Structure formats: C-alpha cells, structure tokens
Amino acid sequence: MTEKSDHPEPTGQADKQATDGKVVLNFGCGDTKMEDAINVDHIKLPNVDMVFDFEKFPYPFESNSVDEIHMYFVLEHLFDHLNVIKELHRILKRRGMLYIRVPHGSGMYGQWGEFTHYRGYGWHSFDIFKADNKRAYYTDVRFKIKSRVKYFLTYPYDWYQYNTWVPHWEKYWFSPLIKLWVNFIQSLIDLNPEFFERFWCYYVGGAAEVYVELEKV
Numbered sequence: 001m002t003e004k005s006d007h008p009e010p011t012g013q014a015d016k017q018a019t020d021g022k023v024v025l026n027f028g029c030g031d032t033k034m035e036d037a038i039n040v041d042h043i044k045l046p047n048v049d050m051v052f053d054f055e056k057f058p059y060p061f062e063s064n065s066v067d068e069i070h071m072y073f074v075l076e077h078l079f080d081h082l083n084v085i086k087e088l089h090r091i092l093k094r095r096g097m098l099y100i101r102v103p104h105g106s107g108m109y110g111q112w113g114e115f116t117h118y119r120g121y122g123w124h125s126f127d128i129f130k131a132d133n134k135r136a137y138y139t140d141v142r143f144k145i146k147s148r149v150k151y152f153l154t155y156p157y158d159w160y161q162y163n164t165w166v167p168h169w170e171k172y173w174f175s176p177l178i179k180l181w182v183n184f185i186q187s188l189i190d191l192n193p194e195f196f197e198r199f200w201c202y203y204v205g206g207a208a209e210v211y212v213e214l215e216k217v
Ligand SMILES: C[S@@+](CC[C@H](N)C(=O)[O-])C[C@H]1O[C@@H](n2cnc3c(N)ncnc32)[C@H](O)[C@@H]1O
Pocket: 027, 028, 029, 030, 031, 032, 040, 041, 042, 043, 052, 053, 054, 055, 071, 072, 073, 074, 077, 078, 164, 165
C-alpha cells in the first residue's frame, strides 16, 4: 500500500545525479518519472527516488548545488509557497533553472478541481521575485522570469522539456478541431495575457495554467 510519510527524515539518493553532470530534480513527481532526474514526493510511489515534505525546511540539498528543478502542479498544494520558493532558490546554482506549472486562477476545472489545492495563480503572480517589481521588497529572493498563460492543460505540449499531461482526447475524430480552437485562443492570449485575464478569460472558460521559467540571479 502507498502511504504518506510522517516526514521524519528524507529518504533516497540525494546525490544520484551528481556523478552524471547536471543535478535535475522533479519535485512533486507523483506517478510521473523523469528518467534523468531525482524524482521526489512526500508519498512513496514506486517511481519516487526520495521522500520528504516540501513544507519542512531545509531540504536535504546543499546551497547552490542544483542545476534544474521541475515542479509541475505542486505549488498550489503547498500552504507556505513563499518559503518554498525561497528554499528552491537556496539550493539552485546561480543561473540554475526552476520550471513551474500551476493552475491559472480563472480555471474552475484546474484550480478548484482538486481537494488539496490552496490557490490558483495569475500571469503576474511570480513578479515579486523580479528585482524591478514594486513589491520586490516582500522577499530578497531574485529570479529572471518568463511567464505564460496557457489556455489548455494538455495542448500544445511542446512548451515543456517534460510533458506530464498527455491529451486523452487525441484519439477522437474531433481532436483537430480542438487543436484549431486552442491554437486560436492561445495566440490571442499571447498577444496580451493581462488583457485576457482582466477582460475576456471567462468568455472562453478560463485558462488552465500558468507556466513559469525562473532563472536564479
Ligand atoms: C497534482 S500532483 C502532480 C504530479 C506530477 N508533477 C505531474 O505533473 O503529473 C501533485 C504532487 O505533489 C505532491 N505533494 C503535495 N504536497 C506535497 C508536500 N508537502 N511535499 C512533497 N510533495 C507534495 C503530491 O503527493 C502529488 O504527487
């Protein structure tokens, strides 16, 4: 049986990747395994390499030791998300990359569709980590940030190095129509995500996610 740990001590292979070059972490992997990463979760599923709780600090990694962290649909499960980002920043090397996928706040389906979600996010949610943001005084953690609002969860899927959410509807005859519609709406969102969030997101059922690439500075 799979059970949640009580988080006494982290288990697993913290230095699994160190000898192969880049240290890559798949945080909150669930049942999704990234082959060349250390897969971490607080629930010991078969593919999980290390078990610990992301809300208990510090994580079992040295400061400035990690090249890449992927955190896909995890942050919304964590109450203390500001301190989580601070901790991720600590363990990343300078110029290390943090890739985040989270539910967009307008998406009823993605944001509130799961019992353990605390919140959704917007296009600007991560801007407090930019040096030139007017709310940058909230924290001294700094990243360079590229943020995108994504209309559909499963498509297009070429935004990511690892895609964990594969369309289940691709086998149906109408899937080309869905793709056409998604591409059309996505191109309009990309013109101005802020305008989309403020004025028209609810006319098209809301957006699915915010995808953010953060580079430690
Ligand atoms: C929605 S799943 C995402 C799984 C995978 N990243 C994906 O995109 O398919 C969220 C994962 O975060 C993990 N998680 C939630 N809270 C956590 C915590 N406090 N510490 C570590 N992992 C946590 C859950 O166990 C779950 O596997």
